Amino acid sequence: MFSLQTHEKFMQSIAPRETEPGFYQVRWFNPKPISGFPSMFGMMHLSLQNKNNQESFVRGGAEPLSGGMVVLPIGREIKQAAEAFSAVGAVQGQGFTGRYVFQGSTFYKSSQTADFAQACLPELKRVASSLLKMLHLPAVLIKHFDSGNIYVMTPEWQEGVVFPQDYSKVVAWLPHTGVFLPGTPTADLRRDAHILADWRLEEIWNFLPSPLTSDYSRFAVDLERYANDKKEPMAQAGMGVLYNRLIDGTKFDRKILGPQKRLVNYYEKQHTRLKKAILQAGEGALLLDLHSFCPAPLPCDRDKSMPRPDICLGFNDDLTAPDSCKLRAVENMLKKCGYRVAINSPFVGAMTTPVNIRYTALMIEINKKLYLPESEIFAPSTTREKQPLLPNAQTLREALQEVVEILLEGSRS
Numbered sequence: 001m002f003s004l005q006t007h008e009k010f011m012q013s014i015a016p017r018e019t020e021p022g023f024y025q026v027r028w029f030n031p032k033p034i035s036g037f038p039s040m041f042g043m044m045h046l047s048l049q050n051k052n053n054q055e056s057f058v059r060g061g062a063e064p065l066s067g068g069m070v071v072l073p074i075g076r077e078i079k080q081a082a083e084a085f086s087a088v089g090a091v092q093g094q095g096f097t098g099r100y101v102f103q104g105s106t107f108y109k110s111s112q113t114a115d116f117a118q119a120c121l122p123e124l125k126r127v128a129s130s131l132l133k134m135l136h137l138p139a140v141l142i143k144h145f146d147s148g149n150i151y152v153m154t155p156e157w158q159e160g161v162v163f164p165q166d167y168s169k170v171v172a173w174l175p176h177t178g179v180f181l182p183g184t185p186t187a188d189l190r191r192d193a194h195i196l197a198d199w200r201l202e203e204i205w206n207f208l209p210s211p212l213t214s215d216y217s218r219f220a221v222d223l224e225r226y227a228n229d230k231k232e233p234m235a236q237a238g239m240g241v242l243y244n245r246l247i248d249g250t251k252f253d254r255k256i257l258g259p260q261k262r263l264v265n266y267y268e269k270q271h272t273r274l275k276k277a278i279l280q281a282g283e284g285a286l287l288l289d290l291h292s293f294c295p296a297p298l299p300c301d302r303d304k305s306m307p308r309p310d311i312c313l314g315f316n317d318d319l320t321a322p323d324s325c326k327l328r329a330v331e332n333m334l335k336k337c338g339y340r341v342a343i344n345s346p347f348v349g350a351m352t353t354p355v356n357i358r359y360t361a362l363m364i365e366i367n368k369k370l371y372l373p374e375s376e377i378f379a380p381s382t383t384r385e386k387q388p389l390l391p392n393a394q395t396l397r398e399a400l401q402e403v404v405e406i407l408l409e410g411s412r413s
């Protein structure tokens with residue numbers, strides 16, 4: 001027999017999870033509410049029902065399922081729905097053939113559906129909220145085809161109002177945010193330090209707690225390099241852990257940066273912090289190796305192909321590689337948001353470190369033109385007042401939040 005506590009835990013595990021006020025992720029999409037703890041055979045039956053119901057979102061034509069669909073609860077007049085759908089630019093239909101009940105709202109095969117073939121999740125949220133308000137609905141159902149996730153939205157949802165997210169599994173590694181150069185650096189060195197820095201990238205990822213950043217410029221010490229120069233491809237170009245060349249290949253004397261031992265110690269200290277952070281996040285941790293890059297290749301870049309993507313996703317061909325289905329969902333979601341995405345190009349792989357637990361590592365490189373004013377891409381200044389980030393920086397941030405949510409799916413309790 002199962003205890004009352006076991007039953008409560010089971011019900012909590014299958015209940016919709018409220019990820020934002022008024023926004024729920026559906027974990028078990030069964031056509032009828034589950035009231036008791038099932039037997040083994042009952043669980044198999046429920047799993048089959050859940051699977052079949054998840055596949056009950058259909059779209060006419062041969063186009064692949066992408067974008068999303070908003071489903072209205074039954075009881076809405078077709079004329080009312082048609083006017084609202086027209087206002088938000090949706091294709092009206094009855095594309096839901098399943099059944100689902102949420103807090104008294106029933107979604108059934110007679111429900112009216114709004115189809116958005118080219119919409120990312122942030123856009124789906126906005127149009128769903130508009131439909132809720134225009135039609136005075138208690139709830140709407142949202143299917144996001146690119147990730148496969150199903151959500152419910154209620155009128156309490158407001159854009160920009162969120163719960164503190166559980167990012168305890170995330171380790172955010174931003175090793176190139178620093179611009180500080182010790183000693184007596186030359187003007188050319190200071191200029192290159194700014195150009196190669198991931199300038200203001202921490203402002204884009206500011207929703208992630210406790211990121212691991214660097215105080216030093218990578219020209220002083222590059223934390224994103226193998227300590228052994230024989231294993232580091234960029235060491236041959238004078239850009240290993242301790243650089244001795246500028247962006248254009250000009251050699252410089254490292255003595256102007258002061259004692260090297262202090263910088264080597266800093267490298268070791270930061271990598272120890274990285275290992276501890278992964279271990280603290282525990283089994284199934286997600287290491288995000290976060291960077292930015294210039295819109296055009298620099299002389300020191302190994303891959304000089306053009307045009308450059310908006311976002312580059314990089315990973316290693318080992319046990320730290322992300323789940324292929326999640327990676328595909330991330331790629332599709334970003335593309336539907338209008339971003340050009342490349343895999344392991346123009347940058348390859350992700351920073352990893354040996355620890356005795358399994359974890360996932362993904363590098364995310366962002367084109368600086370997506371968030372930085374042009375004047376700050378090549379000549380940022382730490383002395384003058386910073387200019388506002390580009391207006392679409394917030395849209396980028398929302399898309400990246402969805403990236404993290406997709407990658408964390410299934411890793412939380």
